[in-house]
Amino acid sequence: MPSLRRNLSSMSALATFEAAARLSSFTQAAGELGVTQAAVSRQIKQLESDLNTVLFRRAHRRVALTPAGAALAGTVTAAFDSMALMIETLRAPEDRDVVTVGATLAFSHFWILPRLAQLRARHPQVKLRLISDDGPTDLRRDRLDVAIRFGRAPFADGRSLASHADEVFPVCSPKLLEATGIPAAEAEIMKLPLIASDTVNPSWLTWRSWAQAVGLGPGPGIASDRSPLRFNHYTETIQAAVNGEGVALGWSTLLSTHLDEGRLVRLGRDSLRLEDRYHVIVPKTGEPRPPVAIFLDWIGAQFAETPQPN
Incomplete structure (x- = not known):
């Protein structure tokens, strides 16, 4: 041989x-x-x-x-x-009760953390290890039990068990909106300071790409790179918007808690419904361990209960 x-x-x-x-x-x-x-x-x-x-x-x-x-x-x-x-x-697992979940920093910060107390109250036996990484992940290589990924199925490293749609529209703090003296639906985005985020994923939108997609065009104003503030993490972009520093692009699924609790408000009538979705992905082979199955049931129910964009 x-x-x-x-x-x-x-x-x-x-x-x-x-x-x-x-x-x-x-x-x-x-x-x-x-x-x-x-x-x-x-x-x-x-x-x-x-x-x-x-x-x-x-x-x-x-x-x-x-x-x-x-x-x-x-x-x-x-x-x-x-x-x-x-x-x-x-390989002997370090702890069979630990559920290792991979997600982007933004999804971990804005979606999982606000719901973490509920998960722990309902399922105190589940030990969660959250891996936040904006780079490409692989379930097998990174030894993840579950991955929350924005994209389109199918995926090479796993199968999607649940998904949630998203849309993107401008958001700002109520304080900034009050200073304009006009209703949120009538706000002229191009006359307000914009807060920009550096994109680390091709599926993420810039102000220019969003404006072109909703039909505002590539000309001067909203589509130009005139942002007085720019951050390399979306979490910082949104915190600046909450602080009243300007208008940010808001991803409705990520910011549902901020919007529901009034820390941010939606501006204008333009919105972009995305073809990509958030997916709950598990490895293609093998049955999930009991604690993983509990987490999957919980997050699947959370996806089902969260309103989908119209």
Whole structure:
């Protein structure tokens, strides 16, 4: 039987190849593996040299598998999945009662934390470990029991058990609205100070992209980059809006508590209903442990009880 170590000069090149093939990108593979794009390119070239076969077609901003690359990718992926499953089977869990949940910083801060007391009161036996990360996550790689992800199903690493729609519209503090002296529905957004957020995910909106999507156009005013305040975290953007510093783009699902309790108010009549949704995702294989099942029942009920955008 052929020896894999003897046939390849680098075993790590296979892991690099698997990531690049799955993501169709050397750059994204580099981010996932924690190396540079140049390092990924070198590993792939070394593997192609070992095999004397071209595995990828290089384009300007993406790569595509050749027929030989696709054949190898299928085998390598199946082998890696099999090894990962066995490793998870053998690994002794640190605490079987802990439910590890991954979400963005904004979802954790604005949606989960305000409801945490209710969860703990109803299910005190559930121990929750919340991993907040605005970067791309993977249920298997990050050892998550549940992931809350904004996007469109299906997902490569898991299955969606529940989802919730969202819409985006301008919000500000009641204090700022009172200073204008006009009703919220009549507020002219372009005449108010805007608070901007740096986007870390292509699905997140800027003032420019929101304005274009609702038909306000790309011209001067609301669509221009004239924000006197800009933050790299949405949590800071919303806190500045609550403090009366200006108008922010409000994601209705995230800010439902702020809106219900009057810390923020909706401005104008323009709103963008999004095609992407918030999904509750679990691994594709295996049944959830009892505490995970309890958490899933709870968050599914919360999604069902939260009003959906019209």
